[in-house]
Amino acid sequence: MPTKPAIAIFRQLIRTVHTTFKGDPPAIIAARKELRSAFEANRGLTEKSKVNAALAEAVEANEFIRENIIQAVKKDCGSFEIAPEKAAQLRKLEDADRRPATGPKHG
Structure with missing residues (x-):
């Protein structure tokens, strides 16, 4: 290479x-x-x-x-914490997962 x-x-x-x-x-x-x-x-x-x-x-x-990829750290109380700059990225990924799939309709 x-x-x-x-x-x-x-x-x-x-x-x-x-x-x-x-x-x-x-x-x-x-x-x-x-x-x-x-x-x-x-x-x-x-x-x-x-x-x-x-x-x-x-x-x-x-x-x-x-x-x-978002790295989360487990806290003593059992919850997870992510860096603030990654929070917006996580919301964007979650929103993408919630969007309905588009494609050919069968029926």
Whole structure:
């Protein structure tokens, strides 16, 4: 895989993982291990279409982690707490889940 683009997205993924899982070292370690494994598996890619597909997948993974994973911390009382900046993101995800599915009608 071409070095510069791969290193750039790898670093971005690492930053996203550290931000998303802040305060959860086991999750950070597991995510970093998975990222490294995925990038190592693609190290020998040379065919342009496969390289572009792998890079696009990495960009998509970064977006997914950043936009769809919210780290919650369990409090002593049993409830969960999320960072204030993630609360709006959670509401957006909940609203999306409540929207009726649109698609072809059968009947």
